[in-house]
Amino acid sequence: MDIAFTEEERAFRQDVRQLLRDNMPPELRRKLAEGRKLSKDEKAAGVRVLYKKGVPTWPKEYGGAGWTPVQYYIFTEEVRAFPGWTQFGYGESLVGPVIYTFGNEAQKKYYLPRIANAEDWWCQGFSEPGAGSDLASLRTRAVRDGNHYIVNGQKTWTTWAQYADWIFCLVRTNPEAKKQQGISFLLVDVKTPGVTVRPIELISGGHEVNEIFFDNVRVPIENLVGEENKGWDYAKFLLANERFSDAGVTSSKESIGRIKKLAARSCAGGEPIIDQGSFREKIAALEVQLKALEMTQLRVLANASRQQKSAQDPASSILKLKGAEIEQAIAELLMDVAGPYTLPYLSEDQLEGNEPPIGPDWAATIAPGYFYSRAASIYSGSREIQKNIIAKAILGL
Amino acid sequence: MNFDLSEEQQLLKNSVERLLADSYGFEKRRTYQTDAKGYSDAMWARYAEIGLLALPFSDHHGGFDGGAVETMIAMEAFGKSLILEPYLATVVLAGGLLRLGGSEAQKADLIPGIAEGRLKLAFAYAEPQSRYDLFDVETQAKKDGGEWILNGTKCLVLHGDTADKIVVSARNSGDTRERNGIGLFIVDADAPGLSRRGYPTQDGLRAAEIILENVRIKNVDVIGDPEGAFPIITRVADEAVAALCAEAVGCFETMQQITLDYLKAREQFGKKIGSFQVLQHRAVDMFVELEQSRSMAMYAAMMAGEDDAIERERAISAAKVQIGRSAKAIGHESVQLHGGIGMTMEYSIGHYFKHVTMLDMLFGDADHHLKRLAGLGGLSNGQVN
Ligand SMILES: Cc1cc2nc3c(=O)[nH]c(=O)nc-3n(C[C@H](O)[C@H](O)[C@H](O)COP(=O)(O)OP(=O)(O)OC[C@H]3O[C@@H](n4cnc5c(N)ncnc54)[C@H](O)[C@@H]3O)c2cc1C
Ligand SMILES: Cc1cc2nc3c(=O)[nH]c(=O)nc-3n(C[C@H](O)[C@H](O)[C@H](O)COP(=O)(O)OP(=O)(O)OC[C@H]3O[C@@H](n4cnc5c(N)ncnc54)[C@H](O)[C@@H]3O)c2cc1C
Numbered sequence: 001m002d003i004a005f006t007e008e009e010r011a012f013r014q015d016v017r018q019l020l021r022d023n024m025p026p027e028l029r030r031k032l033a034e035g036r037k038l039s040k041d042e043k044a045a046g047v048r049v050l051y052k053k054g055v056p057t058w059p060k061e062y063g064g065a066g067w068t069p070v071q072y073y074i075f076t077e078e079v080r081a082f083p084g085w086t087q088f089g090y091g092e093s094l095v096g097p098v099i100y101t102f103g104n105e106a107q108k109k110y111y112l113p114r115i116a117n118a119e120d121w122w123c124q125g126f127s128e129p130g131a132g133s134d135l136a137s138l139r140t141r142a143v144r145d146g147n148h149y150i151v152n153g154q155k156t157w158t159t160w161a162q163y164a165d166w167i168f169c170l171v172r173t174n175p176e177a178k179k180q181q182g183i184s185f186l187l188v189d190v191k192t193p194g195v196t197v198r199p200i201e202l203i204s205g206g207h208e209v210n211e212i213f214f215d216n217v218r219v220p221i222e223n224l225v226g227e228e229n230k231g232w233d234y235a236k237f238l239l240a241n242e243r244f245s246d247a248g249v250t251s252s253k254e255s256i257g258r259i260k261k262l263a264a265r266s267c268a269g270g271e272p273i274i275d276q277g278s279f280r281e282k283i284a285a286l287e288v289q290l291k292a293l294e295m296t297q298l299r300v301l302a303n304a305s306r307q308q309k310s311a312q313d314p315a316s317s318i319l320k321l322k323g324a325e326i327e328q329a330i331a332e333l334l335m336d337v338a339g340p341y342t343l344p345y346l347s348e349d350q351l352e353g354n355e356p357p358i359g360p361d362w363a364a365t366i367a368p369g370y371f372y373s374r375a376a377s378i379y380s381g382s383r384e385i386q387k388n389i390i391a392k393a394i395l396g397l
Numbered sequence: 398m399n400f401d402l403s404e405e406q407q408l409l410k411n412s413v414e415r416l417l418a419d420s421y422g423f424e425k426r427r428t429y430q431t432d433a434k435g436y437s438d439a440m441w442a443r444y445a446e447i448g449l450l451a452l453p454f455s456d457h458h459g460g461f462d463g464g465a466v467e468t469m470i471a472m473e474a475f476g477k478s479l480i481l482e483p484y485l486a487t488v489v490l491a492g493g494l495l496r497l498g499g500s501e502a503q504k505a506d507l508i509p510g511i512a513e514g515r516l517k518l519a520f521a522y523a524e525p526q527s528r529y530d531l532f533d534v535e536t537q538a539k540k541d542g543g544e545w546i547l548n549g550t551k552c553l554v555l556h557g558d559t560a561d562k563i564v565v566s567a568r569n570s571g572d573t574r575e576r577n578g579i580g581l582f583i584v585d586a587d588a589p590g591l592s593r594r595g596y597p598t599q600d601g602l603r604a605a606e607i608i609l610e611n612v613r614i615k616n617v618d619v620i621g622d623p624e625g626a627f628p629i630i631t632r633v634a635d636e637a638v639a640a641l642c643a644e645a646v647g648c649f650e651t652m653q654q655i656t657l658d659y660l661k662a663r664e665q666f667g668k669k670i671g672s673f674q675v676l677q678h679r680a681v682d683m684f685v686e687l688e689q690s691r692s693m694a695m696y697a698a699m700m701a702g703e704d705d706a707i708e709r710e711r712a713i714s715a716a717k718v719q720i721g722r723s724a725k726a727i728g729h730e731s732v733q734l735h736g737g738i739g740m741t742m743e744y745s746i747g748h749y750f751k752h753v754t755m756l757d758m759l760f761g762d763a764d765h766h767l768k769r770l771a772g773l774g775g776l777s778n779g780q781v782n
Binding site: 127133134137156157200201202203204209266267268269278279328332336339340341343345346358371372374377383384387 | 764
């Protein structure tokens with residue numbers, strides 16, 4: 001056992017730093033440092049820099065960087081610290097691995113390079129109004145009609161659908177079968193006639209999620225991934241990737257750094273908040289939890305074989321659960337620091353505009369961030385569902 | 398010991414609850430919110446009609462001689478419906494300052510206007526550096542013959558954008574964080590030199606930043622001792638905390654109810670989600686928080702009029718700690734138990750979550766009050782016999 005990174009790993013870190021310094025547009029870096037919103041084009045530009053050596057989490061043969069999990073971890077650390085973290089939909093993280101694992105040659109050839117070049121923005125069409133935790137009860141129908149499927153139904157909570165070029169959907173192709181056995185995995189061009197995207201406003205004020213309606217949408221049969229009625233298997237693979245992938249350790253570390261800086265600048269009771277014993281203890285306690293999670297993450301990564309994520313170390317199952325908890329605790333600590341100055345509400349447009357802020361300029365996004373953080377224990381499998389899975393699959397209850 | 402409401406208090410409770418049940422549903426509230434003022438003047442008039450705006454004032458000035466318990470009853474009902482109107486700002490805060498510190502002439506001049514719904518007030522206590530310390534005042538008041546000249550910046554003035562008059566705390570002697578040397582000044586909202594920038598708050602209410610540049614005030618518009626107003630300020634702040642605790646309890650009650658209704662209606666896996674034991678336990682935890690908070694809001698109401706400042710502060714801080722902690726617990730759980738729908742503006746629960754979050758921040762969050770209480774040696778004197 002050795003806590004230090006190897007010499008090669010340290011050299012890799014230097015390479016990543018160099019890559020970011022040489023290629024990341026300064027304007028983008030500045031915006032990220034200020035916590036501003038990026039446009040779709042800016043995100044594409046950012047992601048192209050991050051994908052310069054290949055898509056970070058993919059194997060080499062499909063246009064990936066072919067890095068080890070530890071290398072990828074170092075990469076995220078550096079990118080977060082730069083800061084240069086950008087994401088272009090769910091192509092890399094969710095649908096890409098499904099396509100290269102279960103898709104046919106034509107699909108791999110067409111879709112994967114377009115993801116690697118940040119040409120297609122993908123969104124995830126799983127949840128429906130009646131099918132959240134009980135995803136398998138989904139009702140959006142796809143009926144075969146010659147060389148097409150005719151899709152009718154509704155998806156909801158679709159993150160970033162307003163930017164999306166494509167949506168990957170779970171659709172019901174056999175309503176007679178047991179619910180998990182009648183589902184297929186279908187790729188739909190969002191511009192197809194009959195697809196309507198409607199925004200949902202979140203309590204954090206932003207436009208992030210949407211409802212999507214499908215009204216007699218004609219989807220070519222070559223957009224089916226794998227076999228008809230086997231979609232649930234691919235969905236489980238995807239959900240396991242989603243759950244086991246990111247505990248957000250590097251972004252949480254960055255946030256704790258931010259809390260310390262802000263707490264040094266803000267006073268309560270006439271002294272800097274950072275000098276108050278009770279506050280320091282709160283931060284230290286959170287750092288202990290985060291260090292434990294980081295070590296767990298590294299332990300998992302060091303053992304992992306990227307190809308078999310679902311057969312990973314059982315400890316990997318706690319990453320999302322604990323990661324979300326820490327993310328939420330961070331949002332609470334930020335509220336503690338900003339205190340009453342979180343009260344004014346600025347719309348997204350005002351935040352991006354030139355109007356002078358009300359109160360400290362950094363405080364305007366703190367309360368929205370706190371409200372949004374509550375979603376971390378709801379999306380990609382609620383906290384309760386995660387625990388149900390761990391109890392059953394890992395503890396054997 | 399008696400926790401029952403008197404017959405009159407019960408009537409008050411019934412009438413305010415009936416009014417809000419009839420005219421303050423979630424959709425109606427949404428409409429009121431779209432008014433440029435951010436609330437409904439028509440509802441304000443209804444509050445005046447049933448006597449809510451006169452509640453805490455003496456009957457000499459057209460009031461009802463109500464105490465903290467009457468205020469608690471009104472605030473709890475307001476919390477249940479998440480009302481938008483400037484009751485706290487006008488009646489509890491500025492009204493409280495007048496009631497406890499105002500001269501007979503000031504009371505006779507202003508209180509009937511409040512009670513009849515003609516006059517709205519705000520209290521400008523916070524400043525960019527002051528955070529929760531009400532004595533941390535940089536705004537300057539300088540005596541100039543029979544007048545005062547005010548200069549400074551006040552922030553987070555609740556409903557300061559639509560108030561007709563604003564009571565401003567300002568210093569005319571001492572250092573920034575000294576308790577002595579602070580006065581209270583009644584300023585017309587359209588006084589020359591006063592500018593204000595109104596904005597919506599995170600929970601959909603309104604507030605303002607107020608800048609004072611050589612604003613001239615007449616001597617008759619000073620409340621009480623121009624150098625010794627701090628005891629009145631703390632007293633009113635303590636009353637306000639008691640009122641906020643009651644408002645929060647009203648919110649909690651509705652949050653609990655909405656969540657229970659959802660648990661009994663929403664189905665996943667072919668069952669009501671309320672049949673899952675883990676969610677039942679969470680609902681029980683919420684219920685425990687609600688009842689503990691209710692008890693502490695009553696405690697705060699009964700102690701808000703306590704003359705021994707130390708005893709009063711202890712009780713008020715203890716209540717605010719409970720309320721702040723419960724706001725988090727109930728807020729988090731009620732959203733969680735709803736899943737995605739709980740995160741949306743279309744649905745009501747998130748609005749309550751945001752409001753109780755902001756209630757925690759008013760007049761000191763739970764951590765602030767825990768520190769104050771600990772500084773006072775806790776709730777008991779800790780003497781060993
Ligand atoms: C911000 C955000 C972004 C999202 N992005 C996407 C996206 O891009 N694509 C997409 O497809 N979906 C997305 N989702 C949807 C998300 O996956 C669902 O919200 C989630 O699966 C929960 O479903 P639900 O909202 O229907 O809640 P429900 O399933 O109705 O859950 C309500 C409550 O019941 C609990 N519960 C349910 N079943 C059980 C059980 N068996 N035992 C114990 N408790 C249970 C839940 O934990 C929750 O507390 C997003 C959601 C949010 C909030
Ligand atoms: C100090 C002590 C004093 C006691 N005094 C008395 C007494 O005076 N008179 C008397 O009659 N009994 C008494 N008891 C017994 C007590 O009532 C039982 O221990 C209790 O009912 C639990 O039953 P059990 O021990 O068989 O555990 P089990 O019922 O086997 O429970 C084991 C665990 O499973 C949990 N569990 C069980 N059912 C459920 C469920 N449906 N949902 C969720 N979790 C569940 C329990 O909470 C517990 O954690 C006493 C016990 C203790 C420890």
